Amino acid sequence: MSNSQIPVDKLTEAEAASELAWLAKTIFQLDQAYYQDDAPVLDDAEYDALKRRNEEIEQRFPHLIRSDSPSKRVGASASEDFEKVVHSVPMLSLANIFTTQDIYDFIDRIRRFLGLSGSDPLEFVTEPKLDGLSFSALYIKGVFVRGATRGDGAIGEDITENLKAIESFPLRLTGAGVSGSDIPERLEIRGEVFMNKADFFALNRQQLDLGKKAFANPRNAAAGSLRQLDPSITRQRRLSLFGYTFGDVSEEKWKTHEEFLKKIHQWGFPVNPENRLCSSPQEIEKYFNSLSERRSGLAYDIDGAVYKVNRRDYQERLGFLARSPRWAIAHKFPAQQAQTVLKNIRVQVGRTGVLTPVADLEPVNVGGVIVSHATLHNEDEIKRKDIRIGDHVIVQRAGDVIPQIVSVLLDKRPADCAAFVFPCQCPVCGSHVVRIKDEAAQRCSGGLICPAQAVEKLKHFVSRDALNIEGLGAKNTQFFFDRGWVKTAGDIFDLEQRYGSEIRRLDGWGDKSAENLFSSIRKVRNGIGLDKFLFALGIPQVGQATARLLAAHYLSMQALLTQMDLAFDKSSEAYQELIGIESIGEVVAQELLDFFEEDHNRGEVLRLMGSIKIRDFEQNVQKNLPLAGKTLVFTGTLPTLTRSEAKTKALAAGAKVAGSVSKKTDFVVLGEEAGSKAEKARELGVSILSEQDFIDLCNNRK
Numbered sequence: 001m002s003n004s005q006i007p008v009d010k011l012t013e014a015e016a017a018s019e020l021a022w023l024a025k026t027i028f029q030l031d032q033a034y035y036q037d038d039a040p041v042l043d044d045a046e047y048d049a050l051k052r053r054n055e056e057i058e059q060r061f062p063h064l065i066r067s068d069s070p071s072k073r074v075g076a077s078a079s080e081d082f083e084k085v086v087h088s089v090p091m092l093s094l095a096n097i098f099t100t101q102d103i104y105d106f107i108d109r110i111r112r113f114l115g116l117s118g119s120d121p122l123e124f125v126t127e128p129k130l131d132g133l134s135f136s137a138l139y140i141k142g143v144f145v146r147g148a149t150r151g152d153g154a155i156g157e158d159i160t161e162n163l164k165a166i167e168s169f170p171l172r173l174t175g176a177g178v179s180g181s182d183i184p185e186r187l188e189i190r191g192e193v194f195m196n197k198a199d200f201f202a203l204n205r206q207q208l209d210l211g212k213k214a215f216a217n218p219r220n221a222a223a224g225s226l227r228q229l230d231p232s233i234t235r236q237r238r239l240s241l242f243g244y245t246f247g248d249v250s251e252e253k254w255k256t257h258e259e260f261l262k263k264i265h266q267w268g269f270p271v272n273p274e275n276r277l278c279s280s281p282q283e284i285e286k287y288f289n290s291l292s293e294r295r296s297g298l299a300y301d302i303d304g305a306v307y308k309v310n311r312r313d314y315q316e317r318l319g320f321l322a323r324s325p326r327w328a329i330a331h332k333f334p335a336q337q338a339q340t341v342l343k344n345i346r347v348q349v350g351r352t353g354v355l356t357p358v359a360d361l362e363p364v365n366v367g368g369v370i371v372s373h374a375t376l377h378n379e380d381e382i383k384r385k386d387i388r389i390g391d392h393v394i395v396q397r398a399g400d401v402i403p404q405i406v407s408v409l410l411d412k413r414p415a416d417c418a419a420f421v422f423p424c425q426c427p428v429c430g431s432h433v434v435r436i437k438d439e440a441a442q443r444c445s446g447g448l449i450c451p452a453q454a455v456e457k458l459k460h461f462v463s464r465d466a467l468n469i470e471g472l473g474a475k476n477t478q479f480f481f482d483r484g485w486v487k488t489a490g491d492i493f494d495l496e497q498r499y500g501s502e503i504r505r506l507d508g509w510g511d512k513s514a515e516n517l518f519s520s521i522r523k524v525r526n527g528i529g530l531d532k533f534l535f536a537l538g539i540p541q542v543g544q545a546t547a548r549l550l551a552a553h554y555l556s557m558q559a560l561l562t563q564m565d566l567a568f569d570k571s572s573e574a575y576q577e578l579i580g581i582e583s584i585g586e587v588v589a590q591e592l593l594d595f596f597e598e599d600h601n602r603g604e605v606l607r608l609m610g611s612i613k614i615r616d617f618e619q620n621v622q623k624n625l626p627l628a629g630k631t632l633v634f635t636g637t638l639p640t641l642t643r644s645e646a647k648t649k650a651l652a653a654g655a656k657v658a659g660s661v662s663k664k665t666d667f668v669v670l671g672e673e674a675g676s677k678a679e680k681a682r683e684l685g686v687s688i689l690s691e692q693d694f695i696d697l698c699n700n701r702k
């Protein structure tokens with residue numbers, strides 16, 4: 001998408017200067033789009049090509065390097081290096097609603113669930129939905145001891161020192177140590193860290209003056225400032241925070257959410273003065289409308305309102321859905337929209353063969369972000385909205401989702417506009433396309449012979465959240481694949497030995513970049529966490545969170561393979577154990593079994609196990625957790641906890657859970673009808689615990 005096709009060595013000085021200016025502006029806009037809404041305008045390869053062209057021109061014309069050149073900007077934070085914190089109470093998110101009617105439905109649902117009549121009082125606390133980063137702050141006897149980010153909700157990063165560096169953050173709660181104070185012995189306050197708009201603009205001015213990258217929005221600035229390994233940088237940035245809920249608490253001293261907010265405010269914790277108590281859907285509606293009107297005048301960015309049932313006993317009864325409480329909801333402001341022209345519809349083939357139609361758009365500014373692609377989801381979506389190439393369309397971006405086409409402006413439709421015909425053959429390998437039963441998705445049936453699937457699997461394997469092989473981005477992966485040097489993941493680890501000298505001689509490579517690539521491959525070879533490895537395999541339905549759950553459960557690749565072998569028999573204990581893992585149901589289990597049943601997958605995994613040191617899963621837990629460093633084995637049926645609840649509890653308390661008893665076992669937790677493991681434990685003299693002993697141990701913090 002460069003604005004010039006002239007080879008770099010043919011550029012005149014004037015052309016170079018003008019192109020560098022264009023590149024600086026364009027790459028900045030792309031970064032904004034990428035960081036602001038997680039919806040990159042270009043794919044990695046196209047983006048990398050622009051960066052590379054910028055560097056090549058700069059190399060030839062060093063005197064033309066601009067102060068705002070993309071080559072001068074520093075990259076994102078190094079989150080790998082933060083200590084991990086296991087949340088003893090998961091940090092959940094909120095379900096979203098978008099319309100006024102949704103408020104009424106939300107309240108009706110709650111009334112029905114609680115069995116309340118229309119005249120029974122039901123209060124809500126309404127709060128602005130702050131657009132920042134959530135944090136957890138643990139106080140013991142009113143003294144701040146540990147701070148964490150949300151992370152994936154189960155495990156976050158330790159930001160204790162960073163929180164301490166925020167001016168308004170209380171290190172001690174008011175009343176701590178004073179007799180008669182009602183601060184719970186252990187209290188984990190949760191809330192949002194954010195940057196005020198004024199502080200954000202001032203920071204960006206300063207960044208640009210220093211020739212550094214400007215932040216795309218206050219949320220990114222807050223994230224970039226909080227997640228700094230050097231807390232003195234956090235100190236220099238002006239961050240703010242409000243508390244809005246709690247996690248772990250030794251004793252609840254409040255009966256309503258309102259009372260909780262009042263208490264923490266009295267104890268010196270900042271609480272948003274915009275929070276209100278509402279007694280009817282009409283009042284909530286008024287609150288939302290007033291907030292929307294005042295949104296731009298608020299000191300900080302918000303993206304909606306949050307409604308929370310006020311009474312704690314009602315909250316307890318309502319409980320939680322998979323990822324969010326039933327007693328609270330986020331009401332989001334409407335998405336931002338713009339009008340543009342649909343230039344083309346491309347059908348992409350993903351790593352599992354799913355065909356996804358993508359709209360190429362005339363680039364358009366949607367609420368400050370340039371959008372040139374939108375997802376069309378699937379064939380049904382195109383038909384339902386009657387989307388055709390050449391149409392004028394309304395695109396929208398909301399929050400973090402990929403831009404979408406909302407509707408077509410039929411009165412502007414050109415006369416020669418034909419309906420889009422979805423391919424019945426894979427656009428890459430020509431295999432026929434099949435529609436999965438009960439699903440809207442269509443898949444290429446080519447499997448292994450489809451180059452698109454193979455190369456997408458490889459790109460996933462090396463990507464940042466998977467093996468993170470630097471120097472092997474999407475473009476280079478495609479290049480090595482096209483040359484036949486890397487056809488499957490295992491080939492990556494033979495690359496240096498087999499094609500090292502050719503790569504060093506490649507145009508635009510040279511010894512240095514080749515060496516960088518080989519050294520990052522070696523780095524991976526020397527050790528990769530089991531969870532990352534499992535995620536990298538690209539098994540359908542196994543995303544990062546599921547991969548981590550599997551790793552935390554089976555602990556080693558060898559153990560996982562052995563258990564998969566046993567689990568093929570669905571009446572086996574291994575299969576029951578597999579589907580008993582939190583959030584792994586029969587669908588995910590089937591995908592895993594299908595994957596490991598295929599000889600070529602198994603062969604590839606074994607080959608990779610020979611090339612890479614796959615580190616056993618070890619939670620980088622806090623040392624002060626009650627079961628840190630202990631290995632536990634569960635056996636038999638426990639009286640109240642399911643096996644997966646018990647394991648989750650053990651992991652959260654810092655323990656490792658093993659499948660069999662050995663000399664390394666610290667405790668065996670014994671349920672009813674325990675078999676040989678109990679005998680083995682007695683033989684080896686391993687301590688035996690009842691479920692209650694185990695629960696007490698978990699709750700007993702050192």
Ligand code: IVH
Nearest residue numbers: 092093094127128129130134192244306325
């Ligand atoms: S309460 C279990 N209150 O929104 C409920 N969340 O979409 C915990 N957020 O992860 C959240 N303002 O980062 C709550 N007043 C508010 C909030 C708020 C912003 C964020 C929070 C959460 C996300 C969920």
